[in-house]
Amino acid sequence: MSDLCWKAERYSFADKIKVKLASWKGALLTIMGRVQLVRAIIHGMLIYSFQVYTWPKALLKQLDRWIRNFIWSGDVTTKKICTIARRNIYICKPYEEGGLNTRSLTQVNESLLLHLCWKFLSSNEQWAVMCHTRFLKWGQPSNAFFKSSNWHGIKKHVTVVKENPWWIIGTGNNVAFWLDNWLSVTLTEMFNIPASAYHLLTATVSEYIADGEWNIPECIMQKDPTFRSLIDKVIIPRQPLEDRLV
Incomplete structure (x- = not known):
């Protein structure tokens, strides 16, 4: 598969993620309910591709932005102004540090590729x-x-x-x-x-x-x-x- 075709496929897949987020009635869910949906379904949809392919940083940032908007406001297109300073709470921090224990998609992609590289070098x-x-x-x-x-x-x-x-x-x-x-x-x-x-x-x-x-x-x-x-x-x-x- 050429780089151009694969890049187009990744952007198409990202659009599917956005449609999936938009289809949920996020406003009817609690913030923790939205977090669980993201962790169980959205991350699950991405995990196989992340284990094999590197994704464009700009696209991963866009996905993180949609997820962040969905978690805070229930709508992927609505950016909610948080009443707590960003330095004090961030969704990717663990619960113990005041976060929501989600994961940055960029870090997930990099860590899985690092694991693939380790298997590539160590496997017979x-x-x-x-x-x-x-x-x-x-x-x-x-x-x-x-x-x-x-x-x-x-x-x-x-x-x-x-x-x-x-x-x-x-x-x-x-x-x-x-x-x-x-x-x-x-x-x-x-x-x-x-x-x-x-x-x-x-x-x-x-x-x-x-x-x-x-x-x-x-x-x-x-x-x-x-x-x-x-x-x-x-x-x-x-x-x-x-x-x-x-």
Whole structure:
């Protein structure tokens, strides 16, 4: 599906949300009744699309505006002036902080795409392996342009997912020795290796394990004083276990 077609489909879907909100007799409901309708139905309508596609920020802000108007006034087109300062109460804050415990659609979309990116990088399922082959180059997002309706939403989160979670070593077959984070820091960062050399760093962690013990050349062990201490903390399982990204 082309970007233009998918963009038109998203705006069409947003119009359906507006029609759904307008069809409810919001003025006959309490404010908490309107909140429950939004959380149970409107968010439910959007959740599948949010898990796969990135939505335009302007459209998400418009949807949030319609939802906010519906919650406060019962009408998507009517903006009600609140008698409490915005800094003191906001619908997206939890109950404990004086809010209505709803969610910003922008934050929901971003968090679900972040989760999809995590699954993309950590899974060994067929879809993930296929996407790795197509979209990654030397373990990093390719700079090439792809006609994909969901890759652009995943790509912007790859760096965050790679830098924050880290790998728990099993067999080491799926973990890049130099490029992946399995010591709380990548070795490319620890040793200040330039990105231009990444294509040469194809080794996996399993290539530095022999008979259940580390088999790392001494020249690598001596490159940074903290490297040896970090390696000593990594336990190699006696049984062949899958590598896990956590």
